[in-house]
Amino acid sequence: MIGDAFVFDCVAHVFNFDKKNALGAAGEQFIDHLYAFHAALTPEGQTVLSSDDYMRQWTREEIHRMVFDESDTDMLVAQPLPLTDLFRDGLSPWEECAELASRDPERTIFWGSVNPLEGRRALDLMERQVHEFGARAFKFYNTRYDYGSPLAWRMDDPQIAFPAFEKARELGVDLIGVHKGVPLGPQPIQHTQTWDMDGAAANFPDLNFVIFHVGLPFIDEVCWQLIRFPNLYASIAATLNFIVRAPRQFAENLGKLLFWCGEDKIVYGSETPIWHPQWALQAFWDFQIPQDLVDGYGYPQLTEQAKRKILGENLLRLHGMDVEDTRARLRG
Secondary structure, eight states: OBTTBOOEEEEEOOOBOOGGGBOSHHHHHHHHHHHHHHHHHSOTTSOOOOHHHHSSBOOHHHHHIIIIISSOOSEEEEOOEEOTTTBTTOEEOHHHHHHHHHHSTTTEEEEEOOOGGGTHHHHHHHHHHHHTTOOOEEEEESEEEETTEEEEOOTTOTTTHHHHHHHHHHTTOOEEEEEOSOOOTTOOGGGGOSTTHHHHHHHOTTSEEEEEGGGTTOHHHHHHHHHHOTTEEEEOTTGGGGTTTSHHHHHHHHHHHHHHTOGGGEEOOOOBTTSOHHHHHHHHHHOOOOHHHHHHHOOOOOOHHHHHIIIIIHHHHHTTOOHHHHHHHHHO
16 A cells, blocks of 8 residues: 555556567557657666567556556456557457456456447447456557558547547447547557547547557647536546656646646556566655745646545546455455
């Protein structure tokens, strides 16, 4: 236990980084970029894996051990990636994530993921992921690839996105995440912008949308969106991992979020196994926003109450789970 915080990690992937899994140079570039994040942002004193040790198929058992045995994490979201046009298995296969969740259902929640460009096939898979595998939310990726060339779709597209949102609503799912910012591989940066979140949030006010990676580098735009739409939230997954190598940058990003949308709309994520979860989790619990940023920009200080909300309580609420009941059930 880290302080008295309940830690609910919004994202870990069962990655298959084996280069043989990549469908050509675009996929290889994608995973090379993820390894660069691992190597650049893992701080001194922590293990930086060699490329050979990193570029392999990770197992469900390894993810479970890193998150639950080697960090102060109470609950986890197992998230797939549907990038089947870049990787033979999508990079983090939904079946593997569903299996990870099924092995420890009290502590691990499965989020489904599909490619809305596949139309009826995607909607049928959403139904299967909910009814057969217990998906509690969905995660989408706006940039697809056709033989390595980017093919984008938008979250405000009535023909592509809205049928998926309507299907989620029909299935009783009211939580949807989306990868924004952090362009990887050949992904054009404009396709990671967040302009389309206005239309999604406005047209589906009964659904909650989580903007992953706070849309970096478009965080200012994201802040203006978060304050205008009550059903928009931000995940600091990957953003968090600047906390040791670039603490000032992290403080400015977090300060903006706290200033504009407050502590109730931010959720934690580890991105295991890109990084081991514990070092960033501990660094966040110990973190304070520098006083000159508080004084100079009016940023709220990162209080223990805010840390508890960000580390777990906000995500529990988004899943309709009571904080104290869940804490008592898992820690009792």
